[in-house]
Amino acid sequence: MPEVTGNAAQGTPCWMNLVGPDAATAESFYGPLLGWEFERAGAEYGGYVVATVGGKKVAGITGGMPGPAFWGIYFATDDCDGAAKRATDAGAELVTPPEEVGPLGRMAVLTDPQGATFGLWQGREHIGAELVNEPGALAWNELVTADTAASAAFYGTVLGVSNAPIQPGVDYLTLTVAGRPVCGIFGVPRPQLDAAQNGNAAWKVYFAVPNADTTAQTATTHGGKILQPPINSPFGRFTVLTDPLGAEFAAISPTPPHPQ
Template sequence: MTQVTSNAPEGTPTWLDIGVPDIDRARTFYGTLLGWEFQDAGPEAGHYNQCSLRGEPVAGMMENPADQPDVYWWGVYFAADDCDGVVERATGAGADVVAPAMDVMGLGRMAILTHPHGGQFGLWEGHAHPGSRIVNEPGSFVWNELFTPDSGPACEFFRAVFGYELEPIPEGDMDYTVLRRPDGRYVGGVQGGSGIVLGGGDAPVPSWTTYFAVDDADAAVRAVRDGGGTVDAEPVDSPYGRFAAVRDPFGVPFMVMKPAPDAGT
């Protein structure tokens, strides 16, 4: 288990959230699958729900406004020591701003960006709220991965923004690069030559996806189906654990993974 008590180093995935068309159904699905409880922040916060594990925040969700497109995904936020400064660095490297840097009720400062080769991602400069307080254990995220048709420019973009070191993984024809912080800590991966079909769409697009740790990948797949979700790929074993590609009842893709006991994160 990793208990987070302060802001993560810059460039570390630190928070997740999602917009859904039916908040009650989402709470039932994810609560059953991942053991989450939920706290509604009230109308002044747009009824943003904090998803908690043993009383500690691990993610967020809210109901999408009716006039927004029917496309949903888990959004990953990267820790930023200076949100405005990282936005400036990212736009200088080619990013577009979806939501400019803004304060969030004294909890922190956030922004949302897109890059042509890297999909959408967020930044989080924690103040009272450092981000997910539990990671790398069942019910929390354990890994984040970018699927993109063109891995080279995507990797160079994120290296320019966060100073990542790039570690290509030579496995057959697979185009995969691991991202490391300057201190050597692994923080995510980039898989080239691919994309994800998001809910409501019909063509693969560049997108980040999240691996949620579970106690049993096969049992998690059964829970996904029982909860009205679907399975894109049945559980398989890897050196890093047993995992499956699934979708929630709204078509949102994510992974469930039973990490190997000695797998680094």
């Protein structure tokens, strides 16, 4: 179901957070692009901005942060401290050690052994995204890496997820929770990764939209750029964009599921 009413199962991507220097610029871009409205947290949370669709929380924005803007992924976990320890034991580096976020939950941020940054979220009052797979909401996450097997083994150890190939002959694995695909791991040649991401793996976010072509056009009129013009895939028509702060993301018009 697109509406989420409780904590997601461990290993499921449950929240996306834009980290960048200017929350106001992000709001003026993503508001018209994805139909987002915004709520601002109190001073105790540093003015954190929560994006909503139809009153449902879909993503967050952290402003006032130096460096290039980027979209970060958080995985649901039943035990943030335990998952963080498993991650560091498996070669990850701590960016933010496990800490309380008021009554909302407990979080940690790490860098995996392939160089991709990710977060852990043990939800309490804040469960994460309250809407998924609907226009304006999270549709998919994908790790781009030169070593899909090593990445799948790492996240399997940390989160207890399984993995499966998407189809024979394609270097793409899906991470699965209770047999359900929750995100992907896409293999690219090392030289390509070196050129695009300085050799580091990176998580990518896909937001659902009604029309990828219209979304690409809207992005350019609000200061964004098109990295990949709209293209068809077996899972829908998608485009890869950057926002005015330089953060990369994808917008996809998902293919409707076949009737059972």
